[in-house]
Amino acid sequence: MKAHHAVVAALLLGLAGCSSSGAAAQNTTPATSAAATSVATSGTSVTTSDSSVATTDSSTTASTTAAAATSGAGGQARTDDACTLLTSDQVAAAVGTPGPFTGAHEDPASDGSPVWGCTWGTHTSYADIRQVTAATFASTPDSSDITVAPVSGIGDKARLDTMNPDGRNPEILFTVGGAYYDLSVTVSRSELGATNAAQEASAERMLAKLLVPKLSS
Numbered sequence: 001m002k003a004h005h006a007v008v009a010a011l012l013l014g015l016a017g018c019s020s021s022g023a024a025a026q027n028t029t030p031a032t033s034a035a036a037t038s039v040a041t042s043g044t045s046v047t048t049s050d051s052s053v054a055t056t057d058s059s060t061t062a063s064t065t066a067a068a069a070t071s072g073a074g075g076q077a078r079t080d081d082a083c084t085l086l087t088s089d090q091v092a093a094a095v096g097t098p099g100p101f102t103g104a105h106e107d108p109a110s111d112g113s114p115v116w117g118c119t120w121g122t123h124t125s126y127a128d129i130r131q132v133t134a135a136t137f138a139s140t141p142d143s144s145d146i147t148v149a150p151v152s153g154i155g156d157k158a159r160l161d162t163m164n165p166d167g168r169n170p171e172i173l174f175t176v177g178g179a180y181y182d183l184s185v186t187v188s189r190s191e192l193g194a195t196n197a198a199q200e201a202s203a204e205r206m207l208a209k210l211l212v213p214k215l216s217s
Helices: 002-070 088-095 134-138 197-215
Strands: 102-105 117-121 126-132 146-150 157-163 168-176 179-186
Touching: 088 126, 088 197, 126 197, 134 168, 134 179, 157 197, 168 197, 179 197
Parallel strands: none
Antiparallel strands: 102 117, 117 126, 126 179, 146 157, 157 168, 168 179
């Protein structure tokens, strides 16, 4: 009987083991499913992450484009202080009158907004550079009042405006780095006619060629 009980006990233990193994096997399936679900969820996270990266790349591109619109070819923004772009000696050499030429910033516009630019002056002479709008640059002056002539070798495009009938008050307008500028020189504040017009136009060309590289880098 003991032997029989031992055999029965062994059989019962064996059955119990099979039952436990079966239960374990059944429990394994949900675990595997959970793992698969985890992988699927992880896959979704990766997809979302990729989407975030794509969004970030798009934002970066937009920022880069915006920066390029306000920066020069070298990737550096134009200085806020126009008066640092020329020295007194450079202005004196171009204008042809003695310095020192002291720089002063432009007055605000009529609406109070700041105007980028600088006037380097003495008691008798001055040179002025200021930013203007694209509309101002593109506008066609009345030919009965102003003569317009293209100027080569200055920025992306440039022109010389002089007043009729004698060519007084020359001004060079040019564009570089996506911005537009008006440059003028007065050799003598007391001379309102055309006596110094040729000298003033020559000085404007010299100063423009000094300024362009600094406005495009």
